[in-house]
Amino acid sequence: MRTPLLVMVFLLTFCFSLVTWLKPALARHLPDTARAESLLGTALGDSRRLFATHCFFKADRYLHSGFYPTLFDDRTLLAEKHLAGPHDDHDDAADNPAHRRQAQPTPDAELGYGFLGPPRDWLDRLGRYFFPSRHTHLEGKAEAGELVPWLRVAAALDPHRIETYLVTAYWLRRHLEQPEAALQILREGWRANPESYEILFELGRSFEEDRQDPVRARNLYELSLRKWEKRQDGVREADSQTYALLVAHLARLAEQEGRSAEAIGYFERLEKVSPDPARIRERLDELRRSR
Amino acid sequence: MRTDSILRIEELRVEYRSRELRQPARVAVRGLNLEVAAGEVFGFLGPNGAGKTTTINVLLGFVPPTSGAAYLFGVDVRRPIARQRIGYLPEQTYYYRFLSAEELLRFYGRLFQLAGGELDRRVVAALRLVDLEPVRRRPLRTYSKGMLQRIGLAQALINDPDLLILDEPTSGLDPVGRMKVREIIQRLKHEGKTVFFSSHELGEVETVCDRVGILCGGELKAAGRVTDLVREHQANLEQVFLRLIGYTPALPPAEGGVPGVGGAAAEIRR
Amino acid sequence: MSKVWALAGLVVWELYRRKDFYVLFVLTALITVLMGSAGLLHGVRAVRYVEELCLLLIWISALVIAVTTTARQLPAEREHRTLFPLLAKPVTRTEVILGKALGCWVATGLCLVVFYLFFGLVSAVREQAWPLASSLQALWLHWWMLAVVVAMSLLGSLLFATPAANATVQFLVAGGILLVGRHLNTVALGLPEPGQTLIYGLYFAIPHLELFDVRDLIVHDWAPVPWWACAAATLYAAAYAAAFLVLAAVTFRRQPLQ
Numbered sequence: 103m104r105t106p107l108l109v110m111v112f113l114l115t116f117c118f119s120l121v122t123w124l125k126p127a128l129a130r131h132l133p134d135t136a137r138a139e140s141l142l143g144t145a146l147g148d149s150r151r152l153f154a155t156h157c158f159f160k161a162d163r164y165l166h167s168g169f170y171p172t173l174f175d176d177r178t179l180l181a182e183k184h185l186a187g188p189h190d191d192h193d194d195a196a197d198n199p200a201h202r203r204q205a206q207p208t209p210d211a212e213l214g215y216g217f218l219g220p221p222r223d224w225l226d227r228l229g230r231y232f233f234p235s236r237h238t239h240l241e242g243k244a245e246a247g248e249l250v251p252w253l254r255v256a257a258a259l260d261p262h263r264i265e266t267y268l269v270t271a272y273w274l275r276r277h278l279e280q281p282e283a284a285l286q287i288l289r290e291g292w293r294a295n296p297e298s299y300e301i302l303f304e305l306g307r308s309f310e311e312d313r314q315d316p317v318r319a320r321n322l323y324e325l326s327l328r329k330w331e332k333r334q335d336g337v338r339e340a341d342s343q344t345y346a347l348l349v350a351h352l353a354r355l356a357e358q359e360g361r362s363a364e365a366i367g368y369f370e371r372l373e374k375v376s377p378d379p380a381r382i383r384e385r386l387d388e389l390r391r392s393r
Numbered sequence: 394m395r396t397d398s399i400l401r402i403e404e405l406r407v408e409y410r411s412r413e414l415r416q417p418a419r420v421a422v423r424g425l426n427l428e429v430a431a432g433e434v435f436g437f438l439g440p441n442g443a444g445k446t447t448t449i450n451v452l453l454g455f456v457p458p459t460s461g462a463a464y465l466f467g468v469d470v471r472r473p474i475a476r477q478r479i480g481y482l483p484e485q486t487y488y489y490r491f492l493s494a495e496e497l498l499r500f501y502g503r504l505f506q507l508a509g510g511e512l513d514r515r516v517v518a519a520l521r522l523v524d525l526e527p528v529r530r531r532p533l534r535t536y537s538k539g540m541l542q543r544i545g546l547a548q549a550l551i552n553d554p555d556l557l558i559l560d561e562p563t564s565g566l567d568p569v570g571r572m573k574v575r576e577i578i579q580r581l582k583h584e585g586k587t588v589f590f591s592s593h594e595l596g597e598v599e600t601v602c603d604r605v606g607i608l609c610g611g612e613l614k615a616a617g618r619v620t621d622l623v624r625e626h627q628a629n630l631e632q633v634f635l636r637l638i639g640y641t642p643a644l645p646p647a648e649g650g651v652p653g654v655g656g657a658a659a660e661i662r663r
Numbered sequence: 664m665s666k667v668w669a670l671a672g673l674v675v676w677e678l679y680r681r682k683d684f685y686v687l688f689v690l691t692a693l694i695t696v697l698m699g700s701a702g703l704l705h706g707v708r709a710v711r712y713v714e715e716l717c718l719l720l721i722w723i724s725a726l727v728i729a730v731t732t733t734a735r736q737l738p739a740e741r742e743h744r745t746l747f748p749l750l751a752k753p754v755t756r757t758e759v760i761l762g763k764a765l766g767c768w769v770a771t772g773l774c775l776v777v778f779y780l781f782f783g784l785v786s787a788v789r790e791q792a793w794p795l796a797s798s799l800q801a802l803w804l805h806w807w808m809l810a811v812v813v814a815m816s817l818l819g820s821l822l823f824a825t826p827a828a829n830a831t832v833q834f835l836v837a838g839g840i841l842l843v844g845r846h847l848n849t850v851a852l853g854l855p856e857p858g859q860t861l862i863y864g865l866y867f868a869i870p871h872l873e874l875f876d877v878r879d880l881i882v883h884d885w886a887p888v889p890w891w892a893c894a895a896a897t898l899y900a901a902a903y904a905a906a907f908l909v910l911a912a913v914t915f916r917r918q919p920l921q
């Protein structure tokens with residue numbers, strides 16, 4: 103009777119010391135984003151971020167009617183940030199397919215293999231009739247509406263994943279005509295991530311385009327710019343695209359409001375990062391001339 | 394060789410290979426020769442562990458003979474067609490507990506490719522024979538051991554077999570149940586059926602059997618008419634049995650002593 | 664053949680008398696309805712999400728029913744010693760194997776019909792449309808996939824010591840194939856030589872159960888699979904099921920009964 107008791111005590115002590123040793127070690131490795139805020143969060147712990155990622159990808163899968171790469175497929179073949187973010191115009195009519203009820207999943211070459219690549223063997227070829235193997239996008243409001251619940255769940259599970267808010271806002275604004283809901287989710291995102299320049303920029307766009315409130319928009323853009331500048335160089339290099347868009351929006355607003363000196367300043371900054379500096383220079387010359 | 398022999402066993406030897414390595418195989422039956430003619434009731438006697446069940450298992454194709462052969466109706470027992478005209482009652486009766494008596498009999502009947510009115514008739518007849526008609530709709534899991542033994546007998550009779558192989562048909566039955574089984578065997582005999590059954594009940598064997606075989610340690614010690622054996626050994630069947638299996642009682646056995654005890658003692662001594 | 668059908672009928676009858684199927688069905692229905700109404704409460708019309716969930720539950724339940732029912736058959740016959748009176752009848756061991764397989768397959772098929780009727784109800788309520796051809800095709804393919812699973816489980820029940828061990832192995836194998844079976848060729852191509860041939864061989868050897876998984880096509884409203892492909896998949900499943908059954912029959916005939 104004594105021995106099991108001793109073993110239990112020993113095991114408990116061992117577990118306790120293991121935890122006290124592991125906790126700080128783990129904390130060093132994991133970014134402090136996963137702080138449990140809700141009961142669900144506490145219960146799920148870090149795994150909820152995994153679930154959040156899962157839900158996020160689920161939304162993307164729904165966008166493509168089930169056609170989505172798995173762990174084994176070459177994801178690089180799928181354009182990066184494929185789920186429409188604020189930067190790309192994903193909603194072009196270019197890839198609008200015939201309605202799927204008539205469309206059979208088919209491995210025909212002319213339709214494009216996407217990330218799947220050409221079939222490797224007869225089994226592969228046959229198998230492609232049995233799952234969505236063609237690149238299509240959702241069309242219609244009702245169907246786009248089905249992405250949003252997934253994204254909301256993703257945001258609830260991992261409030262520090264910025265991409266979720268941007269994508270949700272994009273769909274709400276562009277496809278579902280719910281700008282207020284978009285504003286709402288962006289505000290939530292900002293509350294959870296006060297340092298995020300991306301969310302501030304999106305908020306600015308919302309105010310500028312949906313609320314027609316250039317003053318609030320300008321304030322938000324400027325705040326976003328300051329946050330961007332506070333970032334380390336690594337981030338700044340990686341996401342110069344947001345910076346360019348930010349400066350472009352600020353320049354346009356300044357130009358519209360007739361503050362051309364300020365506008366010129368922004369255009370000069372834009373010229374340095376723009377992929378098409380010649381056009382910006384033309385624009386600058388025009389502005390200087392009109393002054 | 395008699396042409397009308399229904400059951401024939403020739404030089405049968407059965408070894409059970411041991412699961413443990415390097416353990417010698419256990420010989421359950423050695424050099425058994427046996428023949429049962431049509432219309433006969435044959436009692437297969439022997440102490441516990443003599444090899445009766447093993448022999449019956451060979452007859453039904455459950456256990457392959459190590460050497461030798463066995464035939465039913467002249468057909469090698471390894472061919473399933475040999476089992477078309479036999480009825481078998483296992484030593485321990487276990488049936489699908491989720492079925493009722495009627496459903497069980499219908500199922501087994503269909504395995505004999507019976508169907509329709511013929512099947513109905515057979516099911517009713519078998520149930521009536523073993524007095525289970527009133528409880529035909531009850532699931533078998535609510536049956537007592539004796540009732541299960543009786544449903545076992547009924548399923549053995551479902552195909553109206555020409556040869557019945559019964560492994561201890563009266564074990565677990567009360568005196569009335571035993572009487573009943575004895576009556577059934579006798580009735581079948583009158584119908585011209587052949588019955589091959591193993592038993593420890595010497596009294597029962599004496600009353601219903603035409604011939605008996607006494608097995609001990611896998612070897613057939615004697616076979617023949619009960620009256621012939623009794624005359625030959627100048628003793629009653631029980632004494633003959635005990636003598637043949639090599640049991641010498643410390644006390645002279647009382648009249649109507651407990652049969653089967655000798656078997657256990659023989660087992661211990663071996 | 665009538666003997667095989669009699670044996671099959673016994674299996675179906677047993678599943679009908681046992682309560683596992685009802686439990687799983689009620690569980691599936693309950694979870695689907697709960698999750699579906701949770702979506703309603705938030706004011707979103709999440710059709711595909713409910714359909715997907717419902718189909719996932721159906722797939723899991725059907726797999727559980729098929730594997731546990733089949734894995735139990737022969738060990739139960741042995742353990743309850745009902746195998747002896749059974750084999751004392753003029754049936755061969757091959758017929759026993761065939762009857763058990765057919766029974767398990769038909770029984771799971773009947774369960775599938777109930778499950779898919781429920782799914783039809785769910786999608787009809789939510790979508791006001793019922794893609795009959797797609798649903799029937801999904802049911803058909805699902806059923807044939809389970810034929811392979813049943814045959815595999817029956818073979819496993821002769822090879823593994825306990826039904827629990829067998830069921831665990833079957834779940835692992837079926838789950839593994841469903842998850843990664845389709846990608847083994849991709850994996851193989853990324854490996855150095857001995858591994859590549861090995862994995863590619865494995866890719867061709869395993870029964871590709873994921874072939875029969877057309878859930879995404881239903882959920883996302885794609886048109887049905889072309890019928891010739893459906894027929895090819897059916898033949899494929901039949902070939903694998905037959906192969907496993909032959910193996911099972913050979914194993915069973917060589918095994919001692921006790």
Ligand SMILES: Nc1ncnc2c1ncn2[C@@H]1O[C@H](COP(=O)(O)OP(=O)(O)OP(=O)(O)O)[C@@H](O)[C@H]1O
Pocket residue numbers: 409410419420421439440441442443444445446447448484921
């Ligand atoms: N499956 C088996 N594996 C190994 N040995 C076995 C097996 N079955 C029986 N035996 C052995 O074979 C011998 C004969 O057994 P069997 O069951 O045939 O005896 P029996 O005459 O039917 O006895 P009882 O009157 O107790 O039923 C015994 O020594 C037994 O231990």
Ligand SMILES: [Mg+2]
Pocket residue numbers: 445446447484
């Ligand atoms: Mg016995």
